[in-house]
Amino acid sequence: MPDEQKLDDSDRFNLMLALTGLLVQGEEYEIAELVKHFGVSKSEIIKAVKMISFTDLMSFNDFGHYLVDYDDLDDGFVSIKYDFNNAVDEVPRLSSRQASALAAGLVYLSSLPGLVDNSEIEELQMILASGDSRGASPEVIIKPGSRDADLITIRDAMAKGVTISCDYLNLRGVTTLGRIIEPLRIDPQGEIIYLRGWCSESNDVRSFRVDRMRNAKPTEIPISAEAKAAELSDEIYSPAETDTIVTLEVDPEAYSLIFDFKPVEEPESVSEFTKRFKIKVGDVRNLGRIIARFGGSARVLAPESARAAVREFALRAIGESTPITPRDVE
Amino acid sequence: MTNKPSNEYKVSKPERLFSLTCALLYTTRGLTKAEILRSVRGYDTEYVEGGDNSSLERKFERDKENLRHNGIQLETRIPAHEDENNQATVYLIKRESFYWPKDIRFTPRQLALLNLAAEAWAGGSLSTAAARGITKLRAMGSVGEDSDIVGIAPRIQAHEPSFRDLNNAVSDYQVVQFDYRNPQTGEIMTRTLQPWLLHQVAGQWLVMGFDEMRQDTRNFMLRRIIGKVTPVKLARESKTFEPPAQELIDAAINDLDALAKRQTALIKVKPDTEAWFRYELDLVTGKKTDEVEIHYHDIYVLAEQLREYANEIEVVRPESLANFIRAGFEKVADQHA
Numbered sequence: 001m002p003d004e005q006k007l008d009d010s011d012r013f014n015l016m017l018a019l020t021g022l023l024v025q026g027e028e029y030e031i032a033e034l035v036k037h038f039g040v041s042k043s044e045i046i047k048a049v050k051m052i053s054f055t056d057l058m059s060f061n062d063f064g065h066y067l068v069d070y071d072d073l074d075d076g077f078v079s080i081k082y083d084f085n086n087a088v089d090e091v092p093r094l095s096s097r098q099a100s101a102l103a104a105g106l107v108y109l110s111s112l113p114g115l116v117d118n119s120e121i122e123e124l125q126m127i128l129a130s131g132d133s134r135g136a137s138p139e140v141i142i143k144p145g146s147r148d149a150d151l152i153t154i155r156d157a158m159a160k161g162v163t164i165s166c167d168y169l170n171l172r173g174v175t176t177l178g179r180i181i182e183p184l185r186i187d188p189q190g191e192i193i194y195l196r197g198w199c200s201e202s203n204d205v206r207s208f209r210v211d212r213m214r215n216a217k218p219t220e221i222p223i224s225a226e227a228k229a230a231e232l233s234d235e236i237y238s239p240a241e242t243d244t245i246v247t248l249e250v251d252p253e254a255y256s257l258i259f260d261f262k263p264v265e266e267p268e269s270v271s272e273f274t275k276r277f278k279i280k281v282g283d284v285r286n287l288g289r290i291i292a293r294f295g296g297s298a299r300v301l302a303p304e305s306a307r308a309a310v311r312e313f314a315l316r317a318i319g320e321s322t323p324i325t326p327r328d329v330e
Numbered sequence: 331m332t333n334k335p336s337n338e339y340k341v342s343k344p345e346r347l348f349s350l351t352c353a354l355l356y357t358t359r360g361l362t363k364a365e366i367l368r369s370v371r372g373y374d375t376e377y378v379e380g381g382d383n384s385s386l387e388r389k390f391e392r393d394k395e396n397l398r399h400n401g402i403q404l405e406t407r408i409p410a411h412e413d414e415n416n417q418a419t420v421y422l423i424k425r426e427s428f429y430w431p432k433d434i435r436f437t438p439r440q441l442a443l444l445n446l447a448a449e450a451w452a453g454g455s456l457s458t459a460a461a462r463g464i465t466k467l468r469a470m471g472s473v474g475e476d477s478d479i480v481g482i483a484p485r486i487q488a489h490e491p492s493f494r495d496l497n498n499a500v501s502d503y504q505v506v507q508f509d510y511r512n513p514q515t516g517e518i519m520t521r522t523l524q525p526w527l528l529h530q531v532a533g534q535w536l537v538m539g540f541d542e543m544r545q546d547t548r549n550f551m552l553r554r555i556i557g558k559v560t561p562v563k564l565a566r567e568s569k570t571f572e573p574p575a576q577e578l579i580d581a582a583i584n585d586l587d588a589l590a591k592r593q594t595a596l597i598k599v600k601p602d603t604e605a606w607f608r609y610e611l612d613l614v615t616g617k618k619t620d621e622v623e624i625h626y627h628d629i630y631v632l633a634e635q636l637r638e639y640a641n642e643i644e645v646v647r648p649e650s651l652a653n654f655i656r657a658g659f660e661k662v663a664d665q666h667a
Contacts, residue, residue: 017466091466093429095399105460187484253554314666
């Protein structure tokens with residue numbers, strides 16, 4: 001279940017429509033059940049039910065009401081009785097924005113290897129289109145990315161609750177053979193698929209890029225209790241005490257860096273479109289490729305060691321790297 | 331048994347919208363604006379019979395817009411014998427446009443998938459629309475704990491500031507304007523577009539549509555949009571466009587695919603480097619090679635990707651690609667000198 005949403009007026013109206021559509025079918029629900037089902041707080045459910053019950057059209061003598069028993073509500077149960085037809089008595093359709101957002105989400109899921117059948121997605125897309133009040137085709141299309149065979153192995157291992165072994169290439173270009181990972185969750189983020197796994201050597205959750213794995217195989221070893229109890233944050237990279245704080249400046253073409261690295265504080269606008277922010281970096285040497293790839297739309301302002309790493313990477317790439325002076329190798 | 335709030339109760343906006351929806355669904359002949367303001371909860375207490383109700387009328391206009399954004403189609407009719415009289419316009423919501431077609435139910439597995447599809451937007455550009463959509467769908471069935479899709483937390487990456495405005499413009503057939511930076515010259519130009527759809531190609535978000543200046547179909551990369559996307563106004567009204575025929579959209583997508591099939595680059599890769607892995611040369615069976623052919627849509631995006639592997643690859647062709655890569659590095663070296 002997702003975290004409880006923070007609701008605004010349009011969300012509340014939307015929730016009222018959905019709740020009415022569900023409750024007029026006549027069943028009684030526990031409020032706790034509705035909280036879980038809709039992913040909103042108990043007070044939001046109660047507020048919505050009360051607002052539904054206040055509905056009143058003065059000019060229609062024959063217009064009834066949505067009747068809610070407030071004693072039941074106090075006891076944690078909710079049901080609606082109604083004594084008229086022709087108002088909200090079913091679940092309303094989606095708006096085209098809502099249908100389009102869900103349809104795009106489905107296309108994204110279908111691009112993840114081995115997760116769902118395309119026929120399953122197509123069927124859902126058709127249902128969504130029929131429930132889109134405008135009846136239009138999807139407005140957002142996401143192209144399926146490359147298919148990683150190893151992902152299927154990982155998913156199998158997760159279903160069986162066993163660890164995997166694989167060859168893994170790290171950022172420095174070193175391949176570790178037969179690395180053991182306890183798989184916890186697959187985090188596809190845009191085009192890159194990460195495996196969040198427990199690393200028993202470091203006793204910590206680590207993120208592994210699936211495209212850097214080879215020869216993934218399930219083992220016979222069950223996933224450990226420590227791994228199962230591990231907390232998974234949403235951040236792929238967890239900063240450490242020893243990290244260096246680096247100041248970056250980006251043009252719109254490189255805004256993606258703001259989302260790839262969680263800035264330490266809110267980015268600051270330095271000109272109309274240029275933003276400046278600070279990030280935490282484990283090893284500034286890794287910044288070279290990350291910044292230089294943008295070819296000018298991302299810049300490191302400080303510290304000097306990080307600027308030097310970027311400069312060196314760029315100079316080496318064009319064959320103008322300065323020779324290493326004795327000072328650098330002490 | 332009727333539930334009544336106390337007298338001092340202030341009717342909130344969601345409540346007013348809900349009452350308005352009920353009233354417009356309930357009526358079969360339609361309601362005039364005056365009838366709505368006089369009788370629907372949330373307007374009625376502020377309505378002054380025969381007085382100035384202009385602020386209330388503006389509220390009603392905003393509410394209509396709100397209902398539309400929620401997928402509720404308002405119909406307006408002018409009774410035949412009143413064709414000169416604007417005051418006689420009536421509003422209603424047709425049941426068939428409001429509800430799902432009959433017999434639609436979701437299986438627990440389907441709802442679980444839709445749930446995951448909505449969660450993929452979490453914190454992203456369409457998270458609000460996705461969350462509202464899934465709220466309605468959850469009213470149509472129970473979510474299954476599908477063992478198959480537990481342990482996956484997908485995230486769609488769409489953080490470009492223009493994404494949501496463009497997506498709304500696509501939904502509303504709204505002509506938009508934005509400043510766009512040419513990747514080669516760096517020149518910024520204002521473009522006017524009838525946006526048809528947003529699509530992600532090779533990891534980049536593009537908006538496809540009809541470019542009013544070039545009078546042709548064009549794709550724009552969202553990253554290169556500088557500043558805000560603004561709706562084009564015509565005499566204070568938003569300028570809208572006719573929905574394009576599906577064939578036009580399909581043809582434009584095919585054109586883009588054909589472009590990538592036509593445009594290829596050849597690069598040479600140093601064995602056992604990260605690039606070797608990235609381009610999966612270690613997986614090549616049969617004759618060993620250190621060359622890989624890459625299809626591309628946009629040479630600047632490819633140059634960017636290849637800069638990451640600068641010391642592990644060499645561009646064989648096209649020469650322009652090698653030049654762009656180099657020019658980018660020179661600029662970076664200067665900036666960090």
